[in-house]
Amino acid sequence: MILTIDVGNTNIVFGVFEGETLLFESRMDTNAARMADQYAIHLCDVLRLYGVELGGIAGAIIASVVPPVTRNIAAAVERLTGKKPLVVGPGLKSGLNIKIDNPVELGADLVCGATAAKTLYNLPCIAVDLGTVTKVMALDSSGGLMGGVLAPGVGIGFKTMSEATALLPLVGTAAPGKAIGTNTTDCIRGGIIYGAASMLDGLIERFESELGEECTVVATGGFAEVIVPHCKREFVVDKSLVSRGLRAIYERNV
Numbered sequence: 421m422i423l424t425i426d427v428g429n430t431n432i433v434f435g436v437f438e439g440e441t442l443l444f445e446s447r448m449d450t451n452a453a454r455m456a457d458q459y460a461i462h463l464c465d466v467l468r469l470y471g472v473e474l475g476g477i478a479g480a481i482i483a484s485v486v487p488p489v490t491r492n493i494a495a496a497v498e499r500l501t502g503k504k505p506l507v508v509g510p511g512l513k514s515g516l517n518i519k520i521d522n523p524v525e526l527g528a529d530l531v532c533g534a535t536a537a538k539t540l541y542n543l544p545c546i547a548v549d550l551g552t553v554t555k556v557m558a559l560d561s562s563g564g565l566m567g568g569v570l571a572p573g574v575g576i577g578f579k580t581m582s583e584a585t586a587l588l589p590l591v592g593t594a595a596p597g598k599a600i601g602t603n604t605t606d607c608i609r610g611g612i613i614y615g616a617a618s619m620l621d622g623l624i625e626r627f628e629s630e631l632g633e634e635c636t637v638v639a640t641g642g643f644a645e646v647i648v649p650h651c652k653r654e655f656v657v658d659k660s661l662v663s664r665g666l667r668a669i670y671e672r673n674v
Contacts, residue, residue: 421476424666425493425505426529427484429552430575431642432493434463435663436472442660442667444470452488459496480505481670483528483662506673508532513672515539517564526565530557532665533640538563539668541656542636546627548620548655549662550574550641550648556620558627558635566631569623574643577612593646616643617650624653 421443424435428450435445446466467474480497482505484490490507497505506512508528514535518526529549534557537547543563549555552575557568572580574593582590591605599614601607628635639648640661648655658664 421472421478422667422670423477423480423497423501423505424663424670425480425482425484425497426532426662426666427482427486427489427493428529429485432489433663434466435660435666436467436470436477437663437667440667442663443472445660445663446470450486450489452486454489454492456492456495456499459493460499463496464500474500477501477503479503479670479674481508481666482506483508483532483666485527485529506670508666508669512669514669515672517562519564520567527555529662530555530568532662532669533557534559534565534665535668536658536661536665537638540658540664541638544631544633545636545638546624547661548637548639548641548644550616550639550643550646552576554616554619556623556627558631560631561633568627571619574612574616574647577616578608581608581612593643595646595650613647614650616647617652620647621652 422437426433431447432450433445433447436443494505508531514531516534533547533549537545538559544561545559547557552573554571554573558566560566581588591608595613596606596610599610601610638656638658640658644657648657
């Protein structure tokens, strides 16, 4: 079995694969103040919860966009399993032809998501990650990663609306029944949720125009199931896209 760990700005996602089968995923909040032993205790408890023996873990791989956490997570994995985890970054083979100006700048989560999109879905493909940051990446018909856009995530929108204003409340993420809101709460929800959906529809149209082809569109991330139902464009929702990319990269490097 292979342990995959996706360290994001908001959550850490642990996954265990047996072959190509994802046995489970588990999430915890990202906290740079946690020590290696604390991560080890949590991970041990999670594996026990899902009936996975430590001795059954043949290897592990980490993708992280939070460098202070990477070191402690890696130490925790090695302490528990006796195996040093792979860390996605320069020097690790992904199988991607990265065509952006400076490939070193590409985040590990984007590498993993693009790798999974290339492996699992028809090309050309647009991969959308609706997490702390909204990330939209384009893969051409040969699987080359052309680039994309980064935008403030849906959660940032809700939080900022409340924190940066005197009177606007922090509201939940349920979409209102219509775009034209008639009260403050619905106006905020509609602006952020329908605004994000419209932004994605517009970006996909622009991407396809630049690529000159219609694309498969796959979405992942914590807000995918909130936003995608309100898009006009058809999406495939794959909540485990980054974990599947991690497994694929692991297999290329062992």
